Amino acid sequence: MRLKLLSCEILYREFCAAIAHSPHTVDVEFLSKGLHDVGSETMLARLQEAVDRVDDSKFDAVLMGYGLCNNGVAGLTARLIPLVLPRAHDCITLFLGSSDRYLDYFNAHPGVFFKTTGWMERGEDAGELTQLAVGKKLGWQQSFEELVTRYGEDNAKYLWSELGNLTKHYGQLTFIEMGVEPDATFEARARQEAAARGWKFEKVAGNMSLIQRLVDGIWDDRDFLVVRPGWRVGAHYDGGIIAAEKAGS
DSSP states (O other), X not given: OEEEEEEEGGGHHHHHXXXXXXXXXXXXXXXXXXXXXXXXXXXXXXXXXXXXXXXXXXXXXXXXXXXXXXXXXXXXXXXXXXXXXXXXXXXXXXHHSSHHHHHHHHHHOTTEEEEOHHXXXXXXXXXXXXXXXXXXXXXXXXXXXXXXXXXXHHHHHHHHHHHTTGGGGOOEEEEEEOSOOSXXXXXXXXXXXXXXXXXXXXXXXXOOHHHHHHHHTOOOTTTEXXXXXXXXXXXXXSTTOEEEEXXXX
């Protein structure tokens, strides 16, 4: 098969490694990490533009290196060839290999930030998935005065006390080692950041399974959604995470 992969640049090293071992011809386009910061509607529009730029005559399917990502892929429509997406809430699922493993880890470590090579070298903000955090969506980076102007004084006081310093709710930094690191430099940087914040540090082994199977064309229904032409991605708040819906319905 000839496959077109559209992926967040956070997964650059991982997908490059996986493509090198794929039996298929995979052309890849990496999109800016900043897409996560523009809101779900704008993110969807830009992803759809990228999908629509794909020459349907040259490829058998378009692969998406994204999770649901705060509904950023909800509404994404397949044109003349199928879309294939992993069933994942966000990219941490891809790094850990399954949504079950991600949820198990997060439930056991609710105050955790994650780091990978991609998060560290592709632009650092507050770490982990701050673009998915409620605090950022509500404006936790704004001043108290700006919050008052936007939400009113009572709401601003609540937001400032609960979300004004998002990192106060966290106490651990977990570095996910994917096997694509050139040396121990990234782990050392993550350890230093945890120490500087006074947080616990842990390193866990990542799992390339979802990433590799996506580019290998092994798309079982449990872990992947194949969207037929004329259908779109819908967000489903159950174990499946995403489902196909008839476009225009």
